[in-house]
Amino acid sequence: MVAIIGAGPSGIYAAEALSQQSDVPVAVAVLDRLPVPFGLVRYGVAPDHHSIRSIRNTLERTLEKSGVRFYGDVNIGSDVTIEELRGVVDAVIYAYGAGSDRRLGIEGEDLFGSIAAPEFVAWYCGHPDVHPDIDRMAPRGAVPASKAERAARLIATTQSAVVVGVGNVALDVARVLIKSVAELDDTDMADDVLDSLADKMVTDVHILGRRGPAYTTFTTKELRELGQLPDVDVIVDPADLEFDQSSRAVIEMDKVAARNVAVMADWAKAPRTNAARRIHLHFWTKPNAILGVDQVEAVQTERTRINADGYVEGTGETGLIPAQLVVRSVGYKGVQLPGVPFDPNTGRVPHSEGRVIRDGEFSTDEYVTGWIKRGPTGVIGTNKSDAVETVTSLLTDIHDGAIAGKHSIDELDELLADRGIHPLGMPAWHRIDAAEIELGESHGRRRTTLAHRSELLAAAEDHT
Numbered sequence: 001m002v003a004i005i006g007a008g009p010s011g012i013y014a015a016e017a018l019s020q021q022s023d024v025p026v027a028v029a030v031l032d033r034l035p036v037p038f039g040l041v042r043y044g045v046a047p048d049h050h051s052i053r054s055i056r057n058t059l060e061r062t063l064e065k066s067g068v069r070f071y072g073d074v075n076i077g078s079d080v081t082i083e084e085l086r087g088v089v090d091a092v093i094y095a096y097g098a099g100s101d102r103r104l105g106i107e108g109e110d111l112f113g114s115i116a117a118p119e120f121v122a123w124y125c126g127h128p129d130v131h132p133d134i135d136r137m138a139p140r141g142a143v144p145a146s147k148a149e150r151a152a153r154l155i156a157t158t159q160s161a162v163v164v165g166v167g168n169v170a171l172d173v174a175r176v177l178i179k180s181v182a183e184l185d186d187t188d189m190a191d192d193v194l195d196s197l198a199d200k201m202v203t204d205v206h207i208l209g210r211r212g213p214a215y216t217t218f219t220t221k222e223l224r225e226l227g228q229l230p231d232v233d234v235i236v237d238p239a240d241l242e243f244d245q246s247s248r249a250v251i252e253m254d255k256v257a258a259r260n261v262a263v264m265a266d267w268a269k270a271p272r273t274n275a276a277r278r279i280h281l282h283f284w285t286k287p288n289a290i291l292g293v294d295q296v297e298a299v300q301t302e303r304t305r306i307n308a309d310g311y312v313e314g315t316g317e318t319g320l321i322p323a324q325l326v327v328r329s330v331g332y333k334g335v336q337l338p339g340v341p342f343d344p345n346t347g348r349v350p351h352s353e354g355r356v357i358r359d360g361e362f363s364t365d366e367y368v369t370g371w372i373k374r375g376p377t378g379v380i381g382t383n384k385s386d387a388v389e390t391v392t393s394l395l396t397d398i399h400d401g402a403i404a405g406k407h408s409i410d411e412l413d414e415l416l417a418d419r420g421i422h423p424l425g426m427p428a429w430h431r432i433d434a435a436e437i438e439l440g441e442s443h444g445r446r447r448t449t450l451a452h453r454s455e456l457l458a459a460a461e462d463h464t
């Protein structure tokens, strides 16, 4: 009996790897603190990326398999401790992702109008952590009390936004900021979110890369999308495409970098079309300070170069970008789950091939996969091979007799029942799914995400 903590892609791929083998019969419980499964596929993948979001259908099929059960709305670490969970299962796989964000460490970072990309992404994806229950919302016009209200007010007052970082999340954020609300209507965004985006008046998004165009972490398909947005000019300074020796070496060795640079070179050559909105890609530029009195008014930037030791350093040449919103898109960060081994320097659970290291030794029943194992990198599919590695280690340990196989899933059910916890299973998810489709169709949309926890729980109820 194996418990997997986290029902995002990494946890569900681990469940799939366990259920696909027939050497050892394994019962799998996939637990999540949220009432719904799918993790970043629901709450991270951009709503306008329909094909990536459709991976959900494959993940759903895994959770429906015999031998696999979904336990939603169970908070391991608070409802039940790790030690208690380990007492009723044969092994546990940590797959709870990277729940926090990295900071820039510059002046003005906490001003109203400066937010982390993971928070902004969670807002537009309708994550219940960011969308508090309706009765706790402040009345319109009052000081924004919740992250959702803050995001909504920011959107309504932003004409120019700065996005720091040149990874795929920065591209997602830039697209959501620059697209018209009509272009976002065919997504499953929550009603509150779409209403806020309808008030949007963003005309300019500035994306800052602290190194040159050869060093982005964009995937080319996602980068190209920027150039396909109607009535948007993508502006690249041709001077940024004059490459130094190290950039040339990167372009020669890395096919993705070469393709990305070619896309940007085309934009640098293209004449402006006088489009209504613009995305500016600024390379060799770092933010030095976020300026403003009560809220963000501008970003002070500095040109950069790579020094002899290979580090980015400022050249002293500064600039100013007026902006009302700054989104730092500089990566996610893993956090510790109480009772789980954690390395604060790497933000990961220490391990070897997925076997968790506790107090300097291999733990006999703990495994790890996904972002909390390898860090916040890779695309959704990367989690599949990662999960296979972890599950291979676990199955090897079962074969070698290191894991006894003495527990049944009933013991987990008893523990949860003792605590008064009523997990939501796949039937509850199907009721939520149906409610979201029904709500969407009532507005002529395919689906509308229920963002508030109270809405999710109400939709999950069985009225038969």
Ligand code: NAP
Binding pocket: 045, 049, 052, 103, 104, 164, 165, 166, 167, 168, 169, 170, 172, 209, 210, 211, 215, 216, 217, 219, 222, 286, 329, 330, 331, 332, 376, 377, 378, 379, 380
């Ligand atoms: P990421 O790819 O690691 O990009 C982070 C960016 O932040 C890098 O450009 C990095 O620059 C920059 N950065 C870090 N610290 C900085 C600082 N102090 N000042 C300025 N810039 C800084 O992370 P992400 O964009 O959050 O994406 C996370 C993962 O999800 C990635 O693997 C991504 O591919 C994946 N993802 C995929 C998709 C998709 O496939 N459609 C969509 C979204 C996310 P340096 O390189 O100079 O450090």
